[in-house]
Amino acid sequence: MDYVLDTHCHTIVSGHAYSTLEEVVKKAADEGLELVAITDHAPGLPGGAHMFYFSNLHVVPNNMYGIEVLRGIEVNIISYDGNIDVDDYTLSRLDIVIASLHPPCLDFGNIEQNTNAVIGAMKNPYVNIIGHPDDGRYPLDYDKVVKAARDYNVLLELNNTSLNPKGFRKGIENDKIMLKKCMELNVPIVLGSDAHISFDVGNFDNSIKLLEEINFPKELVVNTSKDKLKRFLKG
Numbered sequence: 495m496d497y498v499l500d501t502h503c504h505t506i507v508s509g510h511a512y513s514t515l516e517e518v519v520k521k522a523a524d525e526g527l528e529l530v531a532i533t534d535h536a537p538g539l540p541g542g543a544h545m546f547y548f549s550n551l552h553v554v555p556n557n558m559y560g561i562e563v564l565r566g567i568e569v570n571i572i573s574y575d576g577n578i579d580v581d582d583y584t585l586s587r588l589d590i591v592i593a594s595l596h597p598p599c600l601d602f603g604n605i606e607q608n609t610n611a612v613i614g615a616m617k618n619p620y621v622n623i624i625g626h627p628d629d630g631r632y633p634l635d636y637d638k639v640v641k642a643a644r645d646y647n648v649l650l651e652l653n654n655t656s657l658n659p660k661g662f663r664k665g666i667e668n669d670k671i672m673l674k675k676c677m678e679l680n681v682p683i684v685l686g687s688d689a690h691i692s693f694d695v696g697n698f699d700n701s702i703k704l705l706e707e708i709n710f711p712k713e714l715v716v717n718t719s720k721d722k723l724k725r726f727l728k729g
């Protein structure tokens with residue numbers, strides 16, 4: 495098994511996802527993963543979980559069905575200087591934080607605005623991953639974004655759902671540009687299923703296909719070991 499962890503999964507509390515936390519973790523264990531992160535949508539996204547859900551996440555065991563469970567969140571970037579919709583205290587008590595651009599939390603900006611938004615979020619000491627930085631509706635300057643990921647020790651995500659041909663992010667060309675930049679500068683990435691139902695947990699099929707197509711080195715994918723991921727989890 496090449497990829498032993500999935501850092502991006504939603505449960506029913508995200509408002510537009512369909513499995514419980516237990517179903518997600520059980521599926522991850524059944525798939526042979528060693529670690530799964532539960533990263534439900536923050537309150538700023540319509541239907542997202544209430545703040546109390548995140549402040550109470552410590553009741554979830556960090557080991558279930560024999561695998562490690564990271565209690566996390568997917569926060570929304572809400573301004574072009576990179577502000578997010580969750581306070582530092584709440585984030586400091588979680589294991590992993592993904593920051594993402596989502597409509598309607600931030601209007602689709604121009605390339606400079608979107609790039610500033612993403613880099614601003616990277617400067618937040620609690621942000622570990624930028625979720626789906628390939629969304630064609632929010633164009634980015636990948637030269638700047640990849641360099642900032644390196645400088646702020648933040649992972650850029652290759653999101654399996656973005657690469658679904660039925661999806662709305664139309665990310666593949668952006669991913670190719672981003673991944674080539676990562677290869678050039680030796681900057682690691684993380685694969686995330688962005689599962690919204692348990693059946694998709696640990697599913698990286700579209701991502702692996704793309705990585706193979708461009709000969710992306712496996713050493714630069716942190717999903718190959720828990721230790722590799724943990725170098726990016728500051729807390």
Ligand SMILES: [Zn+2]
Pocket residue numbers: 568594596625626
């Ligand atoms: Zn997202």
Ligand SMILES: [Zn+2]
Pocket residue numbers: 502504568625688
């Ligand atoms: Zn997500």
